[in-house]
Amino acid sequence: MLGNVAGMPSDLRPHTSTFELESDDEASGKRSGIIKLTIDIPSSHRPQVAAEPHPTPRWRTPEFIFYGLVFCIVVPMLVWVPISLSSPSHPNYSMYRRRLHPGWLFGRQIDNSDAQYRSFRNNIPSLVLLASAFLGLKHLYTVVLRRSRDTQRTNRSYLIPYLFTFSLLMLAGLHGASVLKVLLILTGNYAIAKVTKGSKLNPLLTWIFNGVVLFANERNEGYRFAALHPSLEAWDTVTGIYPRWHVSFNITMLRLVSFNMDYYWASNRAGPSDPGSPLTEKQRPVIAHPLDAYSYMNYVAYVLYPPLYIAGPIMSFNDFMWQIHRPLTISMRERLGYLARFVICFLTMEFILHFMYVVAIKDTKAWGGDTAAELSMIGFWNLIIVWMKLLLPWRFFRLWALADGTDAPENMVRCMVNNYSTLGFWRAWHRSYNLWIIRYIYIPLGGTKNVAFTSLLVFTFVALWHDLSFRLLAWGWLVTLFILPELIARYVLHPSKYGSRSWYRHVCAIGAVFNMFMMVAANLVGFVIGTDGVSYMLQQLLGTAEGFRFLLFACFCMFVAAQVMFEYREEELRQGIVRRC
DSSP, X not given: OOOOSSSOOGGGSEEEEEEEEEEEETTTTEEEEEEEEEEEEEGGGSSSOSSOOOSSOOTTSHHHHHHXXXXXXXXXXXXXXXXXXXXXXXTTHHHHGGGOEEOSSTTOEEOOXXXXXXXXXXXXXXXXXXXXHHHHHHHHHHHHHHHHSOOOTTOOGGGHHHHHHHHHHHHHHHHGGGHHHHHHHHHHHHHHHHHHTTSTHHHHHHHHHHHHHHHHHHHHXXXXXXXXXXXXXXXXXXXXXXXXXXXXXXXXXXHHHHHHHHHHHHHTTOSOOOOSSOOOTTHHHHXXXXXXXXXXXXXXXXXXOHHHHTTOOOOOHHHHHHHHHSOOOOOHHHHHHHHHHHHHHHHHHHHHHHHOOHHXXXXXXXXXXXOHHHHHHHHHHHHHHHHHHHHHHHHHHHHHHHHTTOOOOOSOOSOTTSOOOHHHHHHHHSHHHHHHHIIIIITTTTGGGGHHHHHHHHHHHHHXXXXXXXXXXXXXXXXXXXXXXXXXXXXXXXXXXXXXXXXXXXXHHHXXXXXXXXXXXXXXXXXXXXXXXXXXXXXXXXSSHHHHHHHHHHHHHHHHHHHHHHHHHHHHHHHTOOOOO
């Protein structure tokens, strides 16, 4: 929650970056000057860091040797508790046994009861086949095209017709006749951009249109052709492989907003100019293209880009088109390395689901008679599974994009349990979404000028975007509430004033314990057990002597974990790298 300068958690050190934005004189239509926008960027998300780490590693000090001993005792306990709860000899096993299925590891059953992950896991062979068809046909298309005409290897714009055609065919296979509904929405959004151009009506109508579409999709469950006219009822039987197109349309909606807003800023000539040299990851989203690049074919190829269509990660239109016009060099070693990371993560998830049946326990509320420690571990490992079930699809689809030569933003740049800052956690959890929010919501609403109010609006949008339910709305408001203590603490105990004090790192760790508890509570409400489940857990923790003793022990363990995370950040800086989970 806090930080220091020498011995301060590195990702809390302020780093100032200045971006130059050319402003327009609306009356004359000419560029009238330069606006400098200064933003504090956490150094843990930058490859080069201005702030100096603590010069001497603490790993071999008596303090950190003690922390290492604590890790050697506590981490095995974290693993053993959910395994013991998943034993057939446990009294509650019969309550959730029906949710288990035959597994493939060591004769164990597998807890494949999470519907979202089950959908991805069971369809991995189909997705691999689809990705292979996409890459194989693209290679064939490229070979044929190069024989008929000279294509520039420095520009991939010749792929746009292929992407456009394959995307429509893929959509027809996935959604059947509902491809017409998707194209109607896409065309309506495109018409708003092209009619309003650089007018302020563009962002206004864009947000209204897409908000109404999201609400209408949910309310009408994807619509039915028969509702338009009884003679169209036969079209409702052409469903495709994945008929519920509206469930994942919220990802597509982000791309619709991105195109319109990028076109709006391009029409107003806002943003930095193209330097003509290779662009960085930060430059590509903010540097506009010539207006003719914002065509319908480019738009559809971007919105329905096959590797990222189903689940992301999310790219801006500008970023996507720059990678078309100026292809990146992605080596085979990088692609194979990323494939290895995906496989390791997948096998880790398989081991968890074969040995820890915490999702089934949570779904059936089979926790009667469990201690406060056991209840906490059920909640904790459910959060680990939520993290893993999102990480795996995102990495699969990003791997597909990398194989196609497109470098989409990486989501989840830190392991879930390697976070102690509320703000840092959300930056690292769904990074591509966070970048989208910063560009299209946070900065336009004022950004750091009114952090609390802007954060409330942002997390309200995030909650409603995920699902139109009170549970997620409560999650969004809780997250906003829990951010405030960190902001206040940074203001009151600023590192520039207190960072050199010997006690400051330990105060940081105490604040980190508070942050971690708040983050766990908010995510348990939003994604695991809801407000009722969290209320029951708190009763067991705070209402019994055994629960209170465990809470004190948990605070001590989290204090130790925070100290190790601080030093881990310092080690990253000493090596000049930013490690991912």
